[in-house]
Amino acid sequence: MTLEPKTLVKLVKESLKIKGIDFEREINSFGQIDAVKRRIEGKRFKIQEHIKGLVYSFLSSQRVWKKLVPHLNKIDCIFYFYTPEKLINADPEKLIEKIREIKCGNRSIGRQIRALSSNIKILKKYNSVIEMKISEIYKYHNNDIIKSQNIVEDLVNQLTNPKSDCKLKQMGNALIMEYFKNIGVRSMKPDTHLLRICGMKRLGILESVEDENTNKLNLLMKAQKEFIGFVIKISENVPIDVIYYDNLFWLFGAKGYGEICSKDPNCKYCLISNHCNYMG
Ligand code: SF4
The missing domain is CATH 1.10.1670 (Endonuclease Iii, domain 2)
Structure with a gap:
């Protein structure tokens, strides 16, 4: 090159x-830049926003995102607008059925949704730790980009490592980074x-x-x-x-x-x- x-x-x-x-319009519509701006302003993200980011990341896996876009409102509704208690107690098989009905599933959708309740419990338990780590990333973002990137790496490792207490199920490295982008982590x-x-x-x-x-x-x-x-x-x-x-x-x-x-x-x-x- x-x-x-x-x-x-x-x-x-x-x-x-x-x-x-119209790439500017499309990029704005993804909302990920907006999420980073909120982080830079020092805003914290609620647990519902973490769950939404995680669910979108699941759904984006092996799927053409463009085909999901017209259904996002319905998806938000199916997942109870990401209210943790409702999702923890929801019947995963019914959620899977509803997602398949609107043709927004993927090859892993069964495993992903069956893992959701356990993932939400982990997000709830570790929410303040995750938020604190993310705020650390933004402490360094202007003057030491590599240092802040090491914090991202550490966080990815904690959320994906099978030996870690806060390992999220059905989430590999790339999906974790998609989830991160949805919650304003600059990555x-x-x-x-x-x-x-x-x-x-x-x-x-x-x-x-x-x-x-x-x-x-x-x-x-x-x-x-x-x-x-x-x-x-x-x-x-x-x-x-x-x-x-x-x-x-x-x-x-x-x-x-x-x-x-x-x-x-x-x-x-x-x-x-x-x-x-x-x-x-
Ligand atoms: S479309 Fe991709 S592979 Fe083809 S010339 Fe452009 S950059 Fe290269």
Whole structure:
């Protein structure tokens, strides 16, 4: 990749525009930038917002998000607007049935919803610890991005490590990071799509990423730090723009949105093709 980061981003935006994608509107509609702004203002997130973030993260797994968007109000209703007591006592089989009725399930939906009650109990028990850790991340976000990233890593580790008391069920590293973005933690979600687009086989932003299917925490965190390094080169507002560029590159590939740098890329719509490492 020989392009300057600013030029690369400009071309991604122009490619999306050519496909008629209003990326600013789409990014705003995801609400993740708004969540980071609230964190920067020092706001804390309620337990309902944590549960909503976790449920959205579950539902986004192996699903085309665009197809879920028209159903989000119904989903909020099915999950009792994320009231913890109601969900802890709810019959998971009925919730699964209702989600399947509106065709918003996925291959893991049964396991995910059966794990919900236990996950909510953990979130309730550890809510103040999680919130305190997140506020620590924001203490460092301007002057020591790597230090704050180490706190993110520590928190991901605690929530995913089978030996930890606060391990969340059915949540791997990438889903935890999606949940984090939903509750305003400034982090990129290093999932298969982002790793594929930004890794060495395509745009070459993430030099450590050869294998887009990795789920190892140390490699994902390395990718995150590289992504933040990329954002630092083009932004004066890094905490917000980490999410902004995460969302932008995701739109560039996502089904129902850009569908340009997707698994089988549509390089004919891409203005970066002369500078990309993709070999076909
Ligand atoms: S793989 Fe194709 S669509 Fe993706 S960045 Fe490269 S040229 Fe563009």
